[in-house]
Amino acid sequence: MTEINLNPDHPDWPVVSLARANAMLTSEGSPFETEVVEINGRPTTVWKSIPPTFADFARLARAAFGDREFIIFEDERVTYDAWFRAAATLAHKLREMGVEKGDRVALAARNLPEWPVAYFATLSLGAIAVPLNGWWTGGELEYGLTDSGAKILIADGSLYQRIKPHLENLPTLENIIVTRPAGDLDQGVIALADLIGTSHEWAGLPDTDFPEADIGPETDASILYTSGTTGQPKGAVATHRNSLTNLLSSAYATTRGALRRGEELPPPGTLPDPMTVLLVIPLFHVTGCTAMMGPVMAGGSKLVLMRKWDTVRAMELIEREKVTLTGGVPTIAWQILEHPDRDKYDLSSLDSITYGGAPASPDLVRKIKSDFKSSPAMGWGMTETSGTVTGHSAEDYLNRPDSCGPPVPVAQLKIMSEDGTRELPVGEIGELWAFGAMVVKGYWNKPEANEEAFVDGWIRTGDLAKLDDEGFCYICDRAKDMIIRGGENIYSSEVENCLYDHPAVTDAALVGIPHKQLGEEPAAVVHCAPGHEVSEAELQAWVAERLAKFKVPVKIVFVEETLPRNANGKILKKDLPKLYFPEAAA
Structure with missing residues (x-):
């Protein structure tokens, strides 16, 4: 692969290949040493040095x-x-x-x-x-x-x-x-x-x-709820090992980037320099609880909490506490970058802005580097993977801003055909499947959902993706009917079911429309029963009384005819944004 280096500070990037860096960092005696253990009858690669509980x-x-x-x-x-x-x-x-x-x-x-x-x-x-x-x-x-x-x-x-x-x-x-x-x-x-x-x-x-x-490591530790495809959230059951795997996954991507740049690794036993992390995402999410709090503690770093997100207050805290890392979702980075009072605060302590949970534009990656002089970093994971599966940072991220990075050494990815029977070759788009020590045991009391989502320890992620010849992953689309608003997952069926409960509604579909800071927002197309009327504000209030506010459609378009469907009777959702929401068509 020919790499285009966008970082003038390191024109010879990469000094060390990805395969060589992985081999060096996971070797015997390294903090990132791996070993293979049997989990639920399956040989699984794990970090050797993480604590058991x-x-x-x-x-x-x-x-x-x-x-x-x-x-x-x-x-x-x-x-x-x-x-x-x-x-x-x-x-x-x-x-x-x-x-x-x-x-x-x-x-x-x-x-x-x-x-x-x-x-x-x-x-x-x-x-x-x-x-x-x-x-x-x-x-x-x-x-x-x-x-x-x-x-x-x-x-x-x-x-x-x-x-x-x-x-x-x-x-x-x-x-x-x-x-x-x-x-x-x-x-x-x-x-x-x-x-x-x-x-x-x-x-x-x-x-x-x-x-x-x-x-022990396989004892159940947590149930984290993720929005449900059938309208009810599902509780993902993570073990101690599942969650503790994140202790090294984030640090691994950063260390790999330094090694590929040609920097010397610190001597064995050297403790990392403590960071000051402004946590602006909720601890009830897997990103906050598992992917951020755990690694912060593993390095003896400081966690600065906010009562609620406020851009000005965040900048005040960055200045006061000399915060070195913040982020969580791309929305946070955009709001700081574009705030008119940004220059009034000393944000020079920021070394890194990291995020996951929602797609980020390549422009954001470049602006973090140019405006903050900080290292952008991101990872991909989901509630069902207890957080981090891929890590992407430094020049690798600048070179491939549309990728979410390669999997960490204790994870495996593969691209499967739509029916789940055939693994696709490099470069082809299919459903992304993930396996590793971080993949949860299953859903709490949801046997049918488990049968659909988990296959021999692999999680069917619902994301459409491809892998390149070095293993870097590119998320192309979502197979599941899901909208991601600022890192919060919204399954369309849950909101549609709520709309259908209203006596005036006989046909409804929820779609995502683009938003620069949030990634996308939910919008609905609704057909009312003959003789019934309801306003946009009334329907929004109806949803807000029953579901969390981030799930409420920001726009509702009413149509006289029932929604377009295919031969199987399914609504043609991919056609709705361009038909009814000009901003999506643009």
Whole structure:
């Protein structure tokens, strides 16, 4: 392959081939050394040095970085040691409440210092953490709690108020713990501060360890919900190994880029320089929880949290905390790049802007390099892969801005025919399948969905893609009927079903229309029953009452005839954007 080098700082790129870099970095004694183990009867390549469980990981992080700051939130500053004391104390409290291995503990909270405390406390017991989407309505939260059979709910004050009207429909909940309540708590509801104190008090908690628990790499760790193709979200069940695989995957891509540039590798045992990471994506997403929080901890780095996304506040924090890395989805990078007050803030500390979860334009890649003098980086993964499968950074990304990178050494990709019976050769477009130590066990209580999505350990991603002769992956389209709005997945059927529930609607289709910052937004085409009328605003309000706000169509076009269909009766969705939305046609 002839590579076009867009980085004048390194005109001889690459010094080391991709295959050679992979061989060097995964060799014996390397931090990225791999080995093959048997998982569910299948030989699987894994990182050799990752800890077996989250409890082991927490102990290692505390031992190595105890005095370093871990979490920054407004005026709260929590060290690794204080966080560990809080997590271990809460684990004992949960055990006293009867939480055992396999029990589900739901987390419904925005990004707060208590989030990593509750997450690690749960996992240390062998219980299963169930992070719930903070954008969900009360009805959607009720579904997640019911579907998972959660025994304990740990919620922040605002989300507790959203769930409260639904509690009578949640008989499996035995205890509710609320952090930062909005007012007085109802009888029987426990304040988290009564169990472990506030974040300012964690450093003074007893120096205790997690309770004894029979857990290992293949123990279930979390259920993360992803939008469902049939209208209901599906819970992807990740093991400790699935999630902990991310500890090295992101760092691997960065190290590979430096090696290909010709830089010397640090001596064995050298700890990475700590970063300061502005986390602007939710911890209830796989990207925030697994692909970002874990690697931050593995390097003893600092995690700066925001109450909610605000571009100016983000720039203030970058300047104040000397943030070296931020991102999450392309939307974040665009909003900082294009903000009129950007030059008023010192953003020079930024070394890297990373993202995934949504397509990014090649123009964004170049602007990050030129305007910020930062290294753009991205990865591809999904909830069902516990985060990172491919990593793309440095000159490789500049050279191939339309690729999501090659798979990390513990992952495999292949391109399959539409019927799933034949692997396609290099350069041909088909459905992307992924295999590796990060692929989840399956969906919680969804046997039919498991049969459709998982084949001998491979996940059928629903993405249409191709691979080049070096293994770089190019996502071309989505086979699944899904829209990605700023990193949030929206399955069309879920919104269409909601529209169909309205008495005036007899035909409906949801499509994606382009948006520069968000990637795309949902829009609907609707046909009403004879004699019925409904306005765009009324239908939008109807959806907003039942589904999270990011799923509400930004535009609704009403048509007099039923929607065009093929011979099998399926709506011709690919024709709808150009027929009804001029911005999509353009």
